[in-house]
Amino acid sequence: MEPDFLASLERALGRRVEKLTRLSGGASQETWSFDGTRGGETLPLILRRAPGGVRVIPEGSTSVPLSTEAAVIEASRAAGVAAPRVRYVLKDEDGAGQGYVMDRLPGETIARKILRDEAFAAVRPKLARQCGEILARIHAVDIAPIQHLLPVVDGPTQLRAYRDVYDAFDYPHPVFELAFQWLEPRMAGAARQTLVHGDFRHGNLLISPARVEAALDWELTHIGDPLEDIGWICTNSWRFGAAEKVVGGFGDLPDLLCGYEDAGGGRVDPEHVRTWIVYGSLKWGIMCMKMYHGFLADRSVERAAIGRRSSETEIDLINLIIGGKL
Amino acid sequence: MMDEPSMRELVEAVRDFIENRAMPELKGHTAFHARVAANALGIVARELELGPQSAEAERKRLAALLGHDGPLEELNRELCRRIRSGDFTPATPGLAEHLAVTTREKVAIDQPGYSGLKRG
Numbered sequence: 001m002e003p004d005f006l007a008s009l010e011r012a013l014g015r016r017v018e019k020l021t022r023l024s025g026g027a028s029q030e031t032w033s034f035d036g037t038r039g040g041e042t043l044p045l046i047l048r049r050a051p052g053g054v055r056v057i058p059e060g061s062t063s064v065p066l067s068t069e070a071a072v073i074e075a076s077r078a079a080g081v082a083a084p085r086v087r088y089v090l091k092d093e094d095g096a097g098q099g100y101v102m103d104r105l106p107g108e109t110i111a112r113k114i115l116r117d118e119a120f121a122a123v124r125p126k127l128a129r130q131c132g133e134i135l136a137r138i139h140a141v142d143i144a145p146i147q148h149l150l151p152v153v154d155g156p157t158q159l160r161a162y163r164d165v166y167d168a169f170d171y172p173h174p175v176f177e178l179a180f181q182w183l184e185p186r187m188a189g190a191a192r193q194t195l196v197h198g199d200f201r202h203g204n205l206l207i208s209p210a211r212v213e214a215a216l217d218w219e220l221t222h223i224g225d226p227l228e229d230i231g232w233i234c235t236n237s238w239r240f241g242a243a244e245k246v247v248g249g250f251g252d253l254p255d256l257l258c259g260y261e262d263a264g265g266g267r268v269d270p271e272h273v274r275t276w277i278v279y280g281s282l283k284w285g286i287m288c289m290k291m292y293h294g295f296l297a298d299r300s301v302e303r304a305a306i307g308r309r310s311s312e313t314e315i316d317l318i319n320l321i322i323g324g325k326l
Numbered sequence: 327m328m329d330e331p332s333m334r335e336l337v338e339a340v341r342d343f344i345e346n347r348a349m350p351e352l353k354g355h356t357a358f359h360a361r362v363a364a365n366a367l368g369i370v371a372r373e374l375e376l377g378p379q380s381a382e383a384e385r386k387r388l389a390a391l392l393g394h395d396g397p398l399e400e401l402n403r404e405l406c407r408r409i410r411s412g413d414f415t416p417a418t419p420g421l422a423e424h425l426a427v428t429t430r431e432k433v434a435i436d437q438p439g440y441s442g443l444k445r446g
Contacts, residue, residue, distance in 0.1 A: 172399065172402040172403045172405070172406045173406070174402060174405045174406050174409055174425060174428075175425055175429055177405075177406045177409040177410050178409050178416065178425065180410070181409060181410065181412065181415070182416075236441065236442055239441065241441045242441070243441035243442060243444070243445055301359055301362050301363050301366060302359060302362050304366065305362050305365060305366045305369075308366075308369055308436045308437075309436065309437065311429065311432040311433045311435075311436045311437070312433060312436070312437055312440050312442060314429045314432065314433075315429050315430065315432075315433045315440065315442040315443055316442045318425060318426050318429050319442055319445050321416065322416060322422045322425070322426060323426075323445070325445055
């Protein structure tokens with residue numbers, strides 16, 4: 001069955017929409033792949049659209065509207081960031097819901113394939129440096145023209161928000177308490193406030209056998225501490241078993257930091273990255289607790305199982321804070 | 327006294343049924359959720375075997391740290407309060423060791439193959 005927005009989309013784009021396929025059933029957005037044809041020209045395209053056409057942003061979430069995502073991607077591309085070109089932002093009068101259309105680029109987002117498949121063996125050692133370069137460019141984007149669209153969410157603000165979530169669950173996690181105590185003084189004095197991608201990790205990195213092609217899914221973009229992006233891609237939960245390869249299970253932190261510095265991001269102290277890896281592990285641990293509460297509402301066996309993964313983040317926190325490992 | 331099979335044998339039988347009988351007949355999301363369900367029963371089997379002595383050892387360590395005995399959850403709540411107030415820090419004798427051992431034993435039940443466990 002063809003989706004109800006097909007005709008509206010064709011009218012808005014001035015192109016025929018062919019081979020329309022739903023790619024993911026994400027809770028916060030729909031992703032559709034299609035070819036947009038006009039005359040003899042065919043563009044491979046992606047539609048990122050709010051479910052049912054309307055994005056409902058949950059209370060307390062820092063998700064931005066899809067139109068803001070599109071504006072931030074274009075501002076970032078103008079600054080040399082690898083991201084898909086936005087072709088069209090849906091308007092209310094188009095009648096196709098909220099969303100935007102961007103170029104469909106070649107590449108893979110599934111961590112297991114990127115980390116294990118032979119096709120990616122040659123590019124793997126180059127990825128950490130490339131991630132550093134991309135992040136340096138994101139963090140150098142001139143925020144003046146987009147500032148009014150973006151929430152400011154610095155380290156202390158995020159830490160307080162997660163403390164509130166944790167407190168509301170009222171279940172004792174001494175290791176999380178230790179992490180909060182450890183983080184509070186270390187997060188207090190951020191040196192810089194920049195554009196932050198907000199979810200720079202496997203799943204949102206489009207990687208081909210040649211390079212990192214693009215940073216995707218800018219839903220959590222905000223203004224904040226740039227170290228957040230570096231710490232998140234280095235959080236052990238995103239290394240998929242390759243714990244000694246600190247950057248996404250494919251690379252070493254010095255390579256990322258070299259790429260970052262060479263691309264103009266400045267010198268970063270690895271100890272400051274440790275602070276943000278600790279934050280990343282704590283954040284994922286509390287998200288696991290949240291999954292358990294989701295399970296209480298919907299009885300999903302998947303959410304129940306994820307609830308038991310908060311102990312994984314606790315061992316990571318022990319290794320980081322007490323064991324001195326990254 | 328309950329009759330045979332034991333709880334552990336029952337759990338393992340159900341896990342075996344899901345993995346080897348049901349899963350080959352399932353596809354897509356349901357097959358994935360069956361895998362998750364089988365893994366969850368793995369947690370139950372390990373907790374049945376390792377949980378009681380882990381919990382007992384944890385309670386003894388907490389009693390020594392806090393200077394009094396009590397139910398496990400109450401002791402953990404008190405430990406949380408004392409870490410939060412700054413009374414206990416990673417430098418407090420016995421605290422780092424207690425948290426490391428407790429966490430290792432939790433992960434050994436929840437996810438024994440987890441990469442972070444092998445690094446400790």
